[in-house]
Amino acid sequence: MEELQVTEESLLRVIIEKESWEEIIYYIVNIEKIDPWNVDIAKLCDGFIKFLRRAKELDFRIPAKVVFIASILLRMKAEYLMMREEEKIEEKEEEIPEFFDVRPEMLKLAYPVRRIPRRQITLEELIIALKKAMDVEKKKKERRESLAQRLQRQIDFEEDIEKRIRMVLQKIEDLYFKKNKVEFRDIVDKWERSEIVKNFLPILHLEKNKEIRTEQLEFFKEIWIYLTKKQGS
Structure with missing residues (x-):
């Protein structure tokens, strides 16, 4: 059990230090047994948050771009769950856990991903959509810095x-x-x-x-x- 914990900590350290949100997603898809041809957004989002919470417990610094991806996944999860409901319900946004140290408004402002299609979404499509969101955020940041x-x-x-x-x-x-x-x-x-x-x-x-x-x-x-x-x- 102790050896398993050391291995998990080492893996978390490597992924966080590389600041690769893609590797975090691949890691979660693997350990949560998520179908890469039909990604369960809610399950992926929960796994992502669990991963970051564990990293925080180990005193790892969580990169800003990883927090940004978490905010997008939370919005996608909310939309995904709404689409699964038979009746329209009032939208309730899930809050980012406090340990992220991120402004609440970031959840609304930093979500340039297109609406989730009603058909299934593959892991490759999800990664592409998230990369586009990162590019949009990067350009916004560059414009803000330029101004x-x-x-x-x-x-x-x-x-x-x-x-x-x-x-x-x-x-x-x-x-x-x-x-x-x-x-x-x-x-x-x-x-x-x-x-x-x-x-x-x-x-x-x-x-x-x-x-x-x-x-x-x-x-x-x-x-x-x-x-x-x-x-x-």
């Missing part, structure tokens, strides 16, 4: 431009009180395209906020910068 990155870049840019605006204004003030007007060239440390743009954008912001005004007597000639009365006072 988060764009937002962070925007925040970083806004913080950076605000700092540069204050720095440019300080330069203008220091020069302005010496000679009452400032050439744009005076505030650019190095006359290179990147430095010109880096300093010109703050000038546009400052003028828009009426902290300065600019004057260019001829196109492509020098830009003169003046502090407004409000700023100069």
Whole structure:
């Protein structure tokens, strides 16, 4: 009995460490004697949950994608049982056990698998459907991460431009009180395209906020910068 327990623990460890939900399903199909040509979704789901509960008891970390598959199987089980009822009953969703550490709304949001066909479903068809669900979730995650990155870049840019605006204004003030007007060239440390743009954008912001005004007597000639009365006072 002890040898059997060690073997089970070793097998659980290998499967969990590989993070292979497919191997978990194959393992359950084998030990539960589920027909691969006519998968009993309810039995498979119960076996999957039992497997994860056992893994949790052994202090194994359960990968997020395995939890995701569990949430899909629970929804599929609920639908499968409803279809077996002769009369329509009010749908009751089965909750994910608390030990999964997953938000309850995940059960509703992360279920992109098509409805179970009324005919029997094979193990191969089920695996394909679950893989498609994983692909959809992966793309959703990538879009969320991409959006988060764009937002962070925007925040970083806004913080950076605000700092540069204050720095440019300080330069203008220091020069302005010496000679009452400032050439744009005076505030650019190095006359290179990147430095010109880096300093010109703050000038546009400052003028828009009426902290300065600019004057260019001829196109492509020098830009003169003046502090407004409000700023100069």
